[in-house]
Amino acid sequence: MNRATLIAGIGGGLAVVALLAPATGTALGKLGRAREAATAAKAAVAAPRSVAVPLVAAGLRTPGGSEAEAVRGLTGRVRRLAAEGGVLAEQVAAVPAGEGLVRLRLRLSGPDKAVVALADRIERATPLTRFAAWRVTALPGGGLRLEGEVVAAWR
Structure with a gap:
């Protein structure tokens, strides 16, 4: 080259x-x-996903800063209403629920009118609580047993 x-x-x-x-x-x-x-x-x-949006208005939520506090508050409320209405709360137990919700499994029994009145009072009073599923069974002697799950928002 x-x-x-x-x-x-x-x-x-x-x-x-x-x-x-x-x-x-x-x-x-x-x-x-x-x-x-x-x-x-x-x-x-x-x-992280966007900030959690409240499920219901503040006045309708079950009080509590955490899910455990909300479960305790709702459990106490159901037991108190049952005692005031003359209904036996056989079972009030927490069930896993979604974000911002609390769920309780209930088994209530007593006189028929008292059980129906209690179910009505649970659903109508604040905080907002609704039966997700329920079943009523007749008991001997004119009583009823209500089994179901109630759901309430705490956040």
């Missing part, structure tokens, strides 16, 4: 590099923006 060929090859290579530089810069810019977008998308997926 002689010197003229070598200089021509180097000059031609530099000319090609000079011509391709804008295209390379554009491709590198697009790659950088794509990487930033991918990082932002991963961060959005990994970020």
Whole structure:
């Protein structure tokens, strides 16, 4: 190889590099923006979900700063209402519930009118409490047994 060929090859290579530089810069810019977008998308997926929206208005919620406190409050309320109405609360137990909800499994028995009045009072009074499922069975001597689950919002 002689010197003229070598200089021509180097000059031609530099000319090609000079011509391709804008295209390379554009491709590198697009790659950088794509990487930033991918990082932002991963961060959005990994970020915690939005703030929990209250299920019901503040005046209708079961009081309590935590699920355990709300369960204790609702359990006490059901037992108190049962005692006031002359109904036996055979079972009042917490059942796992969804976010912001408390669920109690109930088994109540007593005179028919008292059990029906208690169920009505549980559903009508505040805090907002609803029977998710229930079953009434007649007992000998004119009594009733109400078995079901009540649900209330605490958040």
